[in-house]
Amino acid sequence: xxxxxxxxxxxxxxxxxxxxxxxxxxxxxxxxxxxxxxxxxxxxxxxxxxxxxxxxxxxxxxxxxxxxxxxxxxxxxxxxxxxxxxxxxxxxxxxxxxxxxxxxxxxxxxxxxxxxxxxxxxxxxxxxxxxxxxxxxxxxxxxxxxxxxxxxxxxxxxxxxxxx
Numbered sequence: 001x002x003x004x005x006x007x008x009x010x011x012x013x014x015x016x017x018x019x020x021x022x023x024x025x026x027x028x029x030x031x032x033x034x035x036x037x038x039x040x041x042x043x044x045x046x047x048x049x050x051x052x053x054x055x056x057x058x059x060x061x062x063x064x065x066x067x068x069x070x071x072x073x074x075x076x077x078x079x080x081x082x083x084x085x086x087x088x089x090x091x092x093x094x095x096x097x098x099x100x101x102x103x104x105x106x107x108x109x110x111x112x113x114x115x116x117x118x119x120x121x122x123x124x125x126x127x128x129x130x131x132x133x134x135x136x137x138x139x140x141x142x143x144x145x146x147x148x149x150x151x152x153x154x155x156x157x158x159x160x161x162x163x164x
Contacts, residue, residue, distance in 0.1 A: 008084075009087075010086055010087050010088070011084040011085065011086060011087065012060075012061050012062055012067075012084060012085060012086075012087055012090065013075065013081040013083075013084060014081070014083045014084065014085050014141070015070070015074075015075070015078065015081065016061060016062070016066075016067050016070045016071070016075070017061050017067075017085070017090050017137065017143070018137060018138055018141060019066065019070045019074055020056070020061065020064065020066035020067060020070065021134045021135075021137035021138035021143075022138040023066050023069075024049065024052075024066070024097070024130075024134040024138075025131060025134040025135045025138045027045065027048075027049045028046075028049060028127060028130050028131040028134060029131060030045060031045050031046045031049065031104075031127055032124065032127055032128065032131065035108065035120075035123070035124055035127070039108055039111060039112055039120065040112065042108060043105060043108040043109060043112065046101060046104050046105050046108060046123075046127060047105050049101055050098060050101030050102055050104070050105055052064060052065050052066065053094050053095075053097040053098035053101050054094075054098050056091070056094040057091050057092075057094035057095040057097075057098055060087050060090070060091055061087060061090045061091070061094070062087075064094070085146075088149065089143065089145065089146035089149035090143070090145075090146060092145050092146070092148070092149045092152060093133075093137075093143050093144070093145025093146050093148075093149070094145070095145070096133070096144070096145040096148065097130055097133065097134070097145065100126050100127070100129050100130040100133070101126075101127070101130055103122070103123070103126035104123045104124075104126040104127035104130065105123070106122075106123070107119050107120060107121070107122035107123020107124070107125075107126055107127075108120060108123035109123075110122075110123075111123060133145065
């Protein structure tokens with residue numbers, strides 16, 4: 001899907017990432033609920049969400065699964081966007097989500113393989129951190145990964161680009 005000529009490719013409608021954060025919040029809340037009933041089901045669902053994080057971090061929020069769904073089915077029913085945000089911090093936020101999701105997957109998998117409550121607890125805690133971050137974005141528009149992005153750039157020795 002090619003971007004329209006009037007929309008910079010490094011900018012995205014803010015409603016798309018908030019939609020994705022809402023779906024992510026629901027999925028991760030379901031993972032946490034499932035983990036008390038069926039740890040294997042929670043593991044599979046969290047692995048799928050972690051794959052979504054990885055895909056969106058690699059390809060960007062417009063090309064990630066939730067971004068594609070938003071563009072095809074939700075955005076056409078909304079009015080024109082009045083606010084955009086840069087893509088790079090959103091990709092970084094998805095990378096942070098991937099790290100927490102992957103830690104959760106490892107914790108749940110180790111908990112199944114070596115019936116260890118400590119490993120399972122680590123999986124639950126990592127998953128809960130991902131839920132908090134997704135919920136803050138969905139409910140309040142506060143993207144924790146986006147807030148950390150300038151710090152990550154400084155640690156790498158790069159300078160953040162000013163927002164347009």
